[in-house]
Structures are given as structure tokens and as C-alpha cells.
Amino acid sequence: MSIIVQKFGGTSVADTEKIRNVAHAAILEKELGNDVVVVVSAMGHTTDGLIKLAHELSSHPSEREMDMLMSTGEQVSMSLLAMAIQEQGHDSISLTGAQAGIKTEPAHMCARIIDIDTTRINKHLKEGKIVIVAGFQGICEGNEITTLGRGGSDTTAVALACALKAKRCDIYSDVEAVYTADPRVIKTAQKLKVISYEEMLELARVGANVLHPRSVETAMLNDMPMRVRSSFKLDDVGTLIIGADKMELNKPVTGLACDTSQVRIIICDVQDKPGNAARLFNLLADNNLSVDMIIQSYARKATNTNDIAFTISKNDLDKFNSIKDKINEIVNASNIFVDDDIVKVSVVGAGMIDRPGIAAKMFDTLARENINIKMISTSEIKISCLAEKKYSDAAARALCKAFELDGASVADVKGDLPDV
Numbered sequence: 159m160s161i162i163v164q165k166f167g168g169t170s171v172a173d174t175e176k177i178r179n180v181a182h183a184a185i186l187e188k189e190l191g192n193d194v195v196v197v198v199s200a201m202g203h204t205t206d207g208l209i210k211l212a213h214e215l216s217s218h219p220s221e222r223e224m225d226m227l228m229s230t231g232e233q234v235s236m237s238l239l240a241m242a243i244q245e246q247g248h249d250s251i252s253l254t255g256a257q258a259g260i261k262t263e264p265a266h267m268c269a270r271i272i273d274i275d276t277t278r279i280n281k282h283l284k285e286g287k288i289v290i291v292a293g294f295q296g297i298c299e300g301n302e303i304t305t306l307g308r309g310g311s312d313t314t315a316v317a318l319a320c321a322l323k324a325k326r327c328d329i330y331s332d333v334e335a336v337y338t339a340d341p342r343v344i345k346t347a348q349k350l351k352v353i354s355y356e357e358m359l360e361l362a363r364v365g366a367n368v369l370h371p372r373s374v375e376t377a378m379l380n381d382m383p384m385r386v387r388s389s390f391k392l393d394d395v396g397t398l399i400i401g402a403d404k405m406e407l408n409k410p411v412t413g414l415a416c417d418t419s420q421v422r423i424i425i426c427d428v429q430d431k432p433g434n435a436a437r438l439f440n441l442l443a444d445n446n447l448s449v450d451m452i453i454q455s456y457a458r459k460a461t462n463t464n465d466i467a468f469t470i471s472k473n474d475l476d477k478f479n480s481i482k483d484k485i486n487e488i489v490n491a492s493n494i495f496v497d498d499d500i501v502k503v504s505v506v507g508a509g510m511i512d513r514p515g516i517a518a519k520m521f522d523t524l525a526r527e528n529i530n531i532k533m534i535s536t537s538e539i540k541i542s543c544l545a546e547k548k549y550s551d552a553a554a555r556a557l558c559k560a561f562e563l564d565g566a567s568v569a570d571v572k573g574d575l576p577d578v
């Protein structure tokens with residue numbers, strides 16, 4: 159018998175009527191002859207509400223207590239779902255992360271899963287039960303409850319699917335599929351039938367809010383097929399995420415995303431000598447600041463200095479400001495600018511690897527819209543440009559046209575659809 163792991167996000171379990179619908183979806187999968195494990199998020203905006211409560215009492219609540227608090231959200235939805243399934247005539251049991259054997263590193267609010275002991279889940283599956291597991295949480299050494307970072311239930315689901323050697327991991331939410339671009343902005347954006355792990359990972363990282371990047375990373379490492387599908391249209395199979403080797407790539411670009419959640423930092427006149435960049439970025443890392451794009455300019459001969467610019471998440475700006483003096487001490491900059499009027503526009507496609515001219519076409523398209531590029535970064539399958547925030551939609555529209563993302567299917571599966 160195959161195991162299918164299903165994950166339902168907050169909007170899919172937002173009220174009891176919706177929980178009844180999720181129970182139905184789990185039972186449908188069970189009646190197809192599969193063993194079913196369901197991972198749930200907290201109901202609606204419960205997690206945001208819990209965080210707000212904490213901040214009403216403390217500006218710096220302890221991370222341990224935040225984990226105790228936030229982990230309760232998923233416990234509400236998991237037990238309600240088990241009851242709804244029982245009510246519809248099937249056997250079901252809900253388990254917390256700890257009860258499900260999910261072990262994490264000892265890091266509060268951002269723990270990584272290090273191991274899953276599947277004994278208990280397997281035992282309940284053998285008994286014919288639909289097993290519900292609380293997403294986003296685990297347990298670390300010393301029996302402490304940890305959480306995986308916001309949006310972490312996707313990662314719980316994929317990690318469980320890998321540990322249980324499931325056939326597939328289905329991520330259900332209020333979006334029907336992965337689209338070539340944000341369908342709220344680009345009305346003609348297309349649903350993707352299939353996308354590779356690599357492309358999905360890049361899109362998730364550059365701001366397509368469909369999946370938690372770490373979940374895709376885990377699926378890629380374990381070659382675990384995923385589906386993104388809608389909990390409100392159960393007969394729609396959504397988008398399949400598989401290895402690029404199984405795909406027919408007929409266009410260079412598969413999708414695009416715009417991210418306005420970053421700020422650009424420019425450190426001016428850093429002495430051009432060995433060790434300065436290392437000291438700067440070590441300081442940022444020591445303060446848990448993740449850096450995205452990094453650019454160092456050509457050194458100015460007269461002063462022997464150059465500028466270093468990079469982007470960080472807007473949420474980390476307070477943290478950055480608190481170490482600004484320290485940065486100055488280390489690299490003795492003439493000035494540190496913060497530019498928050500930016501959008502990062504990225505195009506992603508495994509098909510761009512062997513095709514030259516994609517970057518030129520992107521720059522050309524932006525130039526024709528009179529959009530100035532502030533910063534550029536590339537990877538093997540991605541090109542990102544920073545521009546002024548007001549150009550976000552115009553850039554997305556123009557690039558969609560240029561790379562035919564509003565046309566027919568962008569990629570297809572080689573031969574028949576794999577049996578997933």
C-alpha cells in the first residue's frame with residue numbers, strides 16, 4: 159500500500175466547515191487504497207494572533223515561550239480534523255510533532271528537522287487510521303518543543319513524506335497551482351502542469367509565496383514528488399514538482415516573481431584589502447542576518463576603496479541598524495545607505511542553461527519600459543534585477559510578454575506523466 163502525505167494550510171482549515179472539507183479530502187485519498195498522513199497548519203491567522211498576544215505582554219518574549227505558545231495553534235486544528243474524520247466514519251488519530259517522532263535541532267523558532275522516528279505513525283497506519291500530525295513543530299534534546307519558522311508546515315509534510323517513503327506529498331492551499339507569474343497581477347498568467355524542484359526552489363526563494371523554500375529543498379534532496387493543489391477543487395491535480403531530468407523544456411523561462419520584501423544596503427568606501435568583506439559578512443552572519451544579492455564594485459584607484467552593496471529582508475532592518483556602528487568600526491565606511499524603495503524581479507527557468515541571450519533579453523525588456531536596473535544577480539537558472547518599487551507590475555507584465563509566460567503550457571513531462 160502506498161503512503162500519501164497531505165498538507166493543508168491555514169486557509170484550508172480556517173473554520174469547522176472547511177475542516178469538514180479537509181476530512182473529506184483525506185477520506186477520498188484513503189478510499190483510493192492509500193495510507194494517509196495529514197499535516198495541518200493552524201486555523202486561519204491563528205499564529206499571527208498568538209504572536210500579537212505575546213507582543214502585547216512583552217517586546218522581546220522569550221523564544222522558548224514563543225514556541226510553547228505558537229505550537230498550540232496546530233494542536234487545535236489537528237484534533238478538530240481527527241474528530242471530523244471520525245464523524246465521517248473513518249478511524250483517525252492526531253499527534254503532536256513530538257508524538258509523531260519529529261526531532262529537531264535545539265533552536266527555538268527556526269529549528270531544522272534532524273530525524274523522524276516513524277514507528278508510531280506506521281503503527282497507526284497499520285491499524286487503518288488516518289494519522290493527523292501537527293505541522294511546524296518538533297521536539298529537541300531535553301524534551302523542549304521547537305518550531306520550524308513561519309510557514310514551516312510545508313517542511314513538516316515533505317520531511318514526513320521522505321521519512322515514511324511516501325509516494326507523493328500533496329500541498330493543499332487556497333492557490334490552485336503554481337503559476338508562471340502572480341495571477342493577481344498578471345491576469346493571463348498560466349497554471350504550470352509541471353515544474354522542476356530546482357525552478358520551484360528558485361521561485362520560492364525569490365518571492366513566489368507558494369511553498370516554503372526548505373520544503374522544496376528537502377523534496378529535491380530525496381526526489382520526493384510534490385503536488386501543489388487546491389483544497390477547494392479536489393479533482394484538480396494542480397502542479398506536479400519533479401526532477402528536471404523528467405521534463406521536456408520547451409521555453410527558456412518557466413516563471414517569474416517580484417519581491418518587495420527586501421531592502422538594499424550600500425556600504426560606501428570600504429578599504430580594498432584582504433579580509434574586509436570577510437569581516438563584514440561574518441559580522442552579519444553572527445547576528446543571524448541572511449544576505450541575498452551581493453555586489454562589490456571595481457576599486458577606485460585614487461582612494462583604494464570600493465562600495466559593497468547587498469540586500470536583506472525588511473524584517474531584519476532593525477537588527478541591521480543595531481549593528482551599524484559595529485560595521486563602521488570594522489570596515490570604516492564613509493557612509494552606509496539603506497534603500498527600501500526596491501523590487502527584486504526575477505525570471506527562472508531550467509531551460510536557460512544552454513541558451514545564451516536570456517539576460518540580454520531581460521535587460522532589453524526592462525530598458526524598453528524605461529526601468530533602470532539598480533543591481534543584477536544571476537545563478538545557473540535565474541536572473542534577478544533590482545528596480546524602483548513602483549515598476550514592479552510593469553516589469554512583470556513586460557517580462558511575461560517577452561518570455562511568453564502568458565501563452566500555452568511552458569513545460570511538459572517527458573513521455574507519460576510519471577505515476578505520482
Ligand code: ASP
Binds near residue numbers: 167199206231293312
Ligand atoms: N502556522 C504556522 C505559520 O503560520 C506554520 C504554517 O502555517 O506553516 O507560520
Ligand code: MG
Binds near residue numbers: 167168199
Ligand atoms: Mg500559516
